[in-house]
Amino acid sequence: MAEITSLQNAIRAHVHDGDTVAMEGFTHLIPFAAGHEVIRQRRKNLTLIRMTPDVIYDQLIGAGCAKKLIFSWGGNPGVGSLHRLRDAVEKDWPAPLGIQEHGHGDLSNAYVAGAANLPFAVLRAYAGSELPQHNKNIRFIECPFTGEKLAAVPAIRPDVTVIHAQKADHKGNVLLWGILGVQKEAVLAAKRAIVTVEEIVDDLNASPNACVLPSWILSAVCHVPGGARPSYAHGYYDRDNRFYQAWDEISRDREIFLNWTRKHILETEDFVAFQRLLNESIKEQIV
Amino acid sequence: MSSANYTTTEMMTIAASRLLKNGAVCFVGIGLPSTAANLARLTHAPDIVLIYESGPIGAKPEVLPLSIGDGDLAERADTVVSTPEIFRYWLQGGRVDVGFLGAAQIDKFANINTTVIGNYMRPTTRLPGAGGAPEIASCAKEVVLVLKQSARAFVKKLDFLTSVGYLNGGEARKKLALPGKGPVAVVTDLCIMKPDEITKELTVTQMHPGIARDQVTKATGWEVKFASDLKETGAPMEEELRVLRDLLHRTAVAHGQAPAA
Numbered sequence: 423m424a425e426i427t428s429l430q431n432a433i434r435a436h437v438h439d440g441d442t443v444a445m446e447g448f449t450h451l452i453p454f455a456a457g458h459e460v461i462r463q464r465r466k467n468l469t470l471i472r473m474t475p476d477v478i479y480d481q482l483i484g485a486g487c488a489k490k491l492i493f494s495w496g497g498n499p500g501v502g503s504l505h506r507l508r509d510a511v512e513k514d515w516p517a518p519l520g521i522q523e524h525g526h527g528d529l530s531n532a533y534v535a536g537a538a539n540l541p542f543a544v545l546r547a548y549a550g551s552e553l554p555q556h557n558k559n560i561r562f563i564e565c566p567f568t569g570e571k572l573a574a575v576p577a578i579r580p581d582v583t584v585i586h587a588q589k590a591d592h593k594g595n596v597l598l599w600g601i602l603g604v605q606k607e608a609v610l611a612a613k614r615a616i617v618t619v620e621e622i623v624d625d626l627n628a629s630p631n632a633c634v635l636p637s638w639i640l641s642a643v644c645h646v647p648g649g650a651r652p653s654y655a656h657g658y659y660d661r662d663n664r665f666y667q668a669w670d671e672i673s674r675d676r677e678i679f680l681n682w683t684r685k686h687i688l689e690t691e692d693f694v695a696f697q698r699l700l701n702e703s704i705k706e707q708i709v
Numbered sequence: 710m711s712s713a714n715y716t717t718t719e720m721m722t723i724a725a726s727r728l729l730k731n732g733a734v735c736f737v738g739i740g741l742p743s744t745a746a747n748l749a750r751l752t753h754a755p756d757i758v759l760i761y762e763s764g765p766i767g768a769k770p771e772v773l774p775l776s777i778g779d780g781d782l783a784e785r786a787d788t789v790v791s792t793p794e795i796f797r798y799w800l801q802g803g804r805v806d807v808g809f810l811g812a813a814q815i816d817k818f819a820n821i822n823t824t825v826i827g828n829y830m831r832p833t834t835r836l837p838g839a840g841g842a843p844e845i846a847s848c849a850k851e852v853v854l855v856l857k858q859s860a861r862a863f864v865k866k867l868d869f870l871t872s873v874g875y876l877n878g879g880e881a882r883k884k885l886a887l888p889g890k891g892p893v894a895v896v897t898d899l900c901i902m903k904p905d906e907i908t909k910e911l912t913v914t915q916m917h918p919g920i921a922r923d924q925v926t927k928a929t930g931w932e933v934k935f936a937s938d939l940k941e942t943g944a945p946m947e948e949e950l951r952v953l954r955d956l957l958h959r960t961a962v963a964h965g966q967a968p969a970a
Binding site for chain 2: 494546552600603608
C-alpha cells in the first residue's frame with residue numbers, strides 16, 4: 423500500500439544517493455516538484471533515466487545531482503537546446519556526465535520489458551545506424567523462428583520511478599489521463615514508485631479501462647497541486663510556454679543558473695514557496 | 710490563383726504538404742514536418758491521419774504544437790495511446806504510410822544525423838538525439854524529409870549516422886531488409902530532391918520558382934546532380950498561403966508570441 427505523505431518525506435525515504443531514478447512524463451505531467459525536492463535534498467551520483475530529459479533534468483544535471491543520463495531525446499521542446507545538459511556533455515560542468523543514448527521506440531520497449539520482468543526488449547530498428555557503436559546496450563539477435571535480425575536492449579529496472587498524476591483517492595490509488603507516455607510502464611518496472619497528484623478525492627470515478635495505478639504497487643503518494651508546472655496537467659492547467667522560453671536565458675549562463683537555482687530551489691522551503699517566488703519574479707519583470 | 714508574394718520557407722512548407730496524400734497515415738515530427746502535415750490536413754488532405762510519438766492518433770490540432778506532447782494534440786485526437794503502444798503496435802506494426810522528419814545533417818544517400826556535430830565523445834555541438842527517428846526511418850512505409858538547405862546541413866559525410874536512409878546507396882538498404890522502403894523525397898527551401906532509382910543518390914528533380922541552379926549547388930556539400938527532366942515547383946496558391954499564414958498566426962497567438970489583434 424502506498425503511504426500518503428509529504429513530498430519531502432517521500433524523497434527522503436525513497437530516493438538515495440547513487441540510485442537509478444526515472445522521472446517520466448512525455449511533455450505532459452512532468453514531475454517538476456519532485457525534481458526540485460531531489461535538488462533541495464542535494465542528492466548526488468544519480469543515474470537519471472528519461473525519454474525526453476526536458477528542463478527538469480537540465481535543472482538536476484546543472485545542480486550536480488547526476489553522474490549518468492540514459493535518454494532518447496534531450497532538448498527544450500519548442501525552444502532549443504538544454505544548455506546545462508550540453509555544458510555537462512561538452513565541457514564536463516559541473517561534473518562529467520556519462521550518457522547512454524537510445525531512440526524512443528527502444529527506450530519505451532525497455533521500460534515494457536522491465537515492467538514484464540523480462541531481461542530485454544526486441545524491436546525492429548538500428549540496422550545501419552551508428553548508435554549501436556556507441557551504446558553497447560543496443561545489440562542484435564536472430565529471431566529463433568524466422569532468422570530475422572532484430573535489435574535488443576536490456577530491460578530498464580529503476581530503483582525508483584517518480585511521476586505526477588491528476589488524482590488519487592484516500593487509499594492511494596492513482597488515476598491519470600491525457601498523454602500517458604511511459605508512466606505506467608516506468609512505475610511497474612521500478613523497485614519503488616513515488617506519485618505526486620493534483621488532488622486527493624473520495625472517489626476516482628474512473629471508467630473501467632482508465633489508467634489507474636493501484637495503491638499496492640506504489641510506495642508513496644503525495645498531494646502536490648501544480649506539481650507538474652511549468653509543464654501541464656490535462657484538465658487542470660496549461661503548459662507555461664513562457665517559462666520554457668525563459669529557461670533558455672536562465673540556463674545559458676552558469677552564474678545565472680546557479681543564482682536562480684539557489685534562490686528558487688535551494689532556499690525555498692517547498693514547491694508552494696517556489697511557485698510563490700516564481701510568480702513574484704514574473705510580476706517584477708513585467709513591472 | 711498562384712501568388713508572387715511568399716518566402717522560401719513558405720514555399721518549402723507548401724511543397725512538402727503537397728506530397729501528402731489524402732487518407733495517408735502520417736507519423737509526424739515536431740517543427741517543419743508538423744507544420745506541413747497540418748497544412749495538408751487543412752487544404753487538400755482533410756482525411757489524413759496524423760500520429761505524434763507522444764500518443765495521439767488522428768490528431769487535429771487547432772494550433773501547431775510547441776512540443777510533441779501538447780494537450781491540444783490529445784484533446785482533438787481520435788484516440789490517445791501510450792508511447793510504447795505508438796511505437797510497437799502502430800509504427801512497428803506497419804500501419805504508418807509516411808514518416809515525416811527533419812534533420813540537422815543529411816548526406817547524399819539521405820542518411821540523417823540528429824545526434825552530434827563533431828566527435829561523439831567530445832562533440833562541438835550536442836544535438837537533441839534520436840527521438841523516434843531511427844524506428845520511423847526503419848518502419849514507416851516511406852519517409853519524407855524536410856529541412857532548409859545549406860552546405861552545413863547537406864554534407865559529404867555525416868558527423869554521426871543516427872537514422873538510416875540508403876546507407877552507401879545502390880542495394881545497401883535493401884540488404885538490411887528493413888520493412889520501410891526509405892526516403893522518397895527531401896524538400897528544402899530551394900528544391901525537391903529524390904533518390905535515383907538505381908544509385909539511390911539524391912538528385913534534384915524539382916526547383917522552386919526563381920531559384921537558380923548555382924544556389925542549389927552552393928548550398929549542397931556534395932556535387933549535386935540535377936535530373937535531366939528538371940521541373941519547376943508550382944508557386945504557392947493564394948489559398949495555400951492564406952491557410953498557412955492563418956495557422957501560424959493563431960499558433961503564435963496561442964503560445965503568447967503574437968498579439969491577438
